[in-house]
Amino acid sequence: SLRALVAPPRPQRPGKLDRRTFFSAVAVAGATAAIPAAPEVAAAADAAVPPAGEAATDALFALAGIVRVETIEELFDAGELLVSQPLPAGDRVAIISNAGGLGVVAADACEAAHLAVPQFSHELAERLTALGAVAAANPVDMGSTMAAEAMEAVGTAIAASAEVDAVLVVDAPVAGGDPVAIAHGVDRLAAHGLPVVGCLLGEELTARRLG
Numbered sequence: 001s002l003r004a005l006v007a008p009p010r011p012q013r014p015g016k017l018d019r020r021t022f023f024s025a026v027a028v029a030g031a032t033a034a035i036p037a038a039p040e041v042a043a044a045a046d047a048a049v050p051p052a053g054e055a056a057t058d059a060l061f062a063l064a065g066i067v068r069v070e071t072i073e074e075l076f077d078a079g080e081l082l083v084s085q086p087l088p089a090g091d092r093v094a095i096i097s098n099a100g101g102l103g104v105v106a107a108d109a110c111e112a113a114h115l116a117v118p119q120f121s122h123e124l125a126e127r128l129t130a131l132g133a134v135a136a137a138n139p140v141d142m143g144s145t146m147a148a149e150a151m152e153a154v155g156t157a158i159a160a161s162a163e164v165d166a167v168l169v170v171d172a173p174v175a176g177g178d179p180v181a182i183a184h185g186v187d188r189l190a191a192h193g194l195p196v197v198g199c200l201l202g203e204e205l206t207a208r209r210l211g
Helices: 019-029 043-047 051-064 072-084 100-112 122-130 148-161 179-192 203-210
Strands: 033-036 066-069 093-097 166-171 196-200
Touching: 051 066, 066 072, 093 100, 093 148, 100 166, 122 148, 148 166, 148 179, 166 179, 179 196
Parallel strands: 033 066, 093 166, 166 196
Antiparallel strands: none
């Protein structure tokens, strides 16, 4: 599943979910789905939800391939990802960024979602360095001047290595940077068979430029 998109479980209002009907419908659909978590409720109502019931719901979600998200925005993001890219074969994620600190933050977020951020083999690390990586461990730091072509070359080498199951590209806006080119590069990188997610900070500006 795409656990990078899964938020921590939140209690649901008692009596609001007919589990048998709901999961039967999901099984008939035969597809991975994304649903928003229930909104925050009063402490008394939260306490009234039996912990075992929540655990059972989470277990059924996992069996049914359901991704639980926190917000409507995340719901649409998860839905777009699920319909446009293949599911990862495992939990290993490669991170490519133009800022070392952001790469570390992304790695922490992956690990918090029970995703692995494995160190690359010596051979792959040498290959990435030759392609322009400033730091070739996972996360890969391409430096603040990361060009779309270099990012694609590094991502392609990672995808061909069979050392990871998904790729996350994190791009922070910098002077002289070209987020539109990075966005197009992420799209092309997704053609290599692995699920690829682009996290473009300042994405509203990028979207206006793309539009």
